[in-house]
Amino acid sequence: MFQRHEPIAGMPGNAAALTMSQAIPLRRVGGDSADPPGWRDRLAQLDLVPDLGSNIGSAEWWRGLATLTLLCGSAVATFPGLRPLTVATTPALDPADFNEARAQMIVPLALGGDTGRHMAATDAVRPLTQTPERPQIELTATLGRGDSFARLLERSGVGSAEAQAIADKVSGAVPLADIAPGTRIDLILGRRASRTMPRPLDALAMRARFDLRIEMERVGGQLVLRRIPIAVDATPLRIRGRVGDSLYRSARAAGAPPQAIQSYLRVIGQQISVGSDIQASDEYDIIVEHRRAETGESETGRLLYAGLIRGGRPRLSMLEWTSDGRSRWFEASGVGQQRGGMARPTNGRITSTFGMRRHPILGYRRMHSGIDFAGGYGAPIHAVTDGVVALAGRNGGYGNYVRLNHGNGLGTGYGHMSRIAVRPGQRVSRGQVIGYIGSTGLSTGPHLHYELYRNGRAVNPSSVTFVTRALLEGKELAAFRARIRELTAIAPGAALAPMALRQIEGPKLGSLADVASKRAGEGI
Incomplete structure (x- = not known):
């Protein structure tokens, strides 16, 4: 449709490109080149498809555009169009043949799920006289805040009388108030004598306290309770490090719990200004309650000691001490919290x-x-x-x-x-x-x-x-300072070092899965 003019080799770079008719002169075969061309020669020299990119608006350009329009119109007029091809298909099954074919497939298993209709029962369906039930049920219950142990067992499916008896038996091993909210209790409920009776408890296991595990198992028709003590290392956790740019970030990086750091800042803030009196070169000394069980669990308690060290010497040493029935923080000299200024009785103006x-x-x-x-x-x-x-x-x-x-x-x-x-x-x-x-x-x-x-x-x-202001004197002051020496003698991180835990005497009950498998093997 468009013809690109290329330079002809051997010609100067500014030479104009020639059309085919201009490059190859046409002449009649056997005629004289000087004779005037006839109508055949003129028709042969006529360029019906000129380059529409040049000489725009000339007669030659308009002639090419007319040729292009004529060709496009001819193509559209002679276009046959698109028609789908018809292919012979197999005839559809009538309803009787369709149901017979459907019965030979897996499709009936989904009948009702794909059509929204349910197949009615036929004479071949016979109701069961009694539905079989599981011989045992394993479940886990969680003791909620304000909940009672007996109510938890009743919600799990244990009868009220048996639940109260189990709660009384457990309370003999550990006070029920010592069982913290959120404690998970693993239960196994056995086979019931009739469908109208609650299931009996076959086994129970729980972590009653951090240092005690309780397990119960039905042996010879009676529930037997076992107390399994857990060895616990109660060495306080001491964390010491350089203040640097931020005391809080430095202590968190050293492993101090957020609550302990907040308590530390509150305690030392009663004696010095946390924002201006603490230098980057100072060292913080934090000691908190820490317990680690032989099973691997650990828990961190309240702040025991708050110290600040400057130049290798203690600048501040604070210890919580109970005096006159009140628990207060005292400085190493025996001087307690000193608070100045009249407190406002209310926040109003x-x-x-x-x-x-x-x-x-x-x-x-x-x-x-x-x-x-x-x-x-x-x-x-x-x-x-x-x-x-x-x-x-x-x-x-x-x-x-x-x-x-x-x-x-x-x-x-x-x-x-x-x-x-x-x-x-x-x-x-x-x-x-x-x-x-x-x-x-x-x-x-x-x-x-x-x-x-x-x-x-x-x-x-x-x-x-x-x-x-509070002061300690005499034997109370001596006991106070002895406690400070006891805590500051603990090496930083000593509570996290490996410890040789003592062996627990007496047999241990396996997991509830082991109990269930043993009972299944015995045919109980």
């Missing part, structure tokens, strides 16, 4: 300060002997420091009122409560909830009226700063 003011209900000016804090109805009220409840109840215009004595002639009062959460004579600690904001007594809305007393007289609460 101050709406009225200490001093003379016009009473919103009585309408005249009089002394306002405390500070009012705004708050929503039912918001908690906290003790500003440790103390003893001297009064808890109705107190005139204060409404529901609580008064605390803090020693050395200091006391605090909390009025207009909606509800009181303490009782007279009770010892409270700093931050403990003692009541809830209300609007009892002479009050125009829910708020807290807070007062501070010195030797029985009300003073401005903003003028006093409370400091809580």
Whole structure:
């Protein structure tokens, strides 16, 4: 359709390309070259298919376009079209022949699944007089929070009387309260005498405690319980390392649990500033409870010791110690937690300060002997420091009122409560909830009226700063320091080293699968 002009070899590079008729002169055979060409010669020289890429718009170009259009129109006019070919097929089966052929195939097994219809039962179908059931059922139950051991067995299919008897037998080996929620209990239920009776328990196995496994098996018609103690290494886990860019990331990389690191930061944060007083070259010293069983399981408990080392010498050593019935963190010198500043009794903003003011209900000016804090109805009220409840109840215009004595002639009062959460004579600690904001007594809305007393007289609460400090003395201080020496003598990572566990005496019951296979072999 298009003809590309190529240069002719031997001609200059700027020579024009020639058409076929121009390159090869035509002349009549046997005629004189000087005679004028006839109509045959002129027809032969006529180029019906010129190059449509050149001389666009000339007469020769329009003649080529007309030829192209004529050829395309002829092709379309003479196109025969597409018609499907018909092929003879086998005749379709009638319904009777189709059902007969279908009966010889596996298709009937799926009848109902492919058509949506179910085949009706024929005279060849006979109902079973009794459906056979499995001789044993193996299952696993999980003890939930707030659940009881007997209810768990009943839900698993054990009769109520037998479930209670099994629970009493297990409680003789381990208190049921010691079985932690989430404990998995493997059960094997045996054959029942009749279909209307619950299945009896043939075997039971569970990890009752971290150091105890309990297994039960029915022998001679009676359930026999076995206590299998598990050897446990209770060496505390000590983790020590350089603070570097981040104490938290460094301790996590060393294997410290996240909860232990958070507790460590809270403890040392009571003595120093975690953000400014800790240097990158310091070393953290964390000791936590750690137990490892001979079966391979391990668990990590609470933080026991928090230390900070600078230049090879201890800068801070904190140990949790129980004194006077209260558990607190003490520094190595025997000085306990020191907390300064008056704690806010509630989180609300101050709406009225200490001093003379016009009473919103009585309408005249009089002394306002405390500070009012705004708050929503039912918001908690906290003790500003440790103390003893001297009064808890109705107190005139204060409404529901609580008064605390803090020693050395200091006391605090909390009025207009909606509800009181303490009782007279009770010892409270700093931050403990003692009541809830209300609007009892002479009050125009829910708020807290807070007062501070010195030797029985009300003073401005903003003028006093409370400091809580505890000291250890005598034998208690010696025992405290001995405990620190005991913990710091543990080598870092010693709790993870291989240990020689003692052998457990007495026979052990195999897995429930072994029990089931043994019973099947005995024909039980």
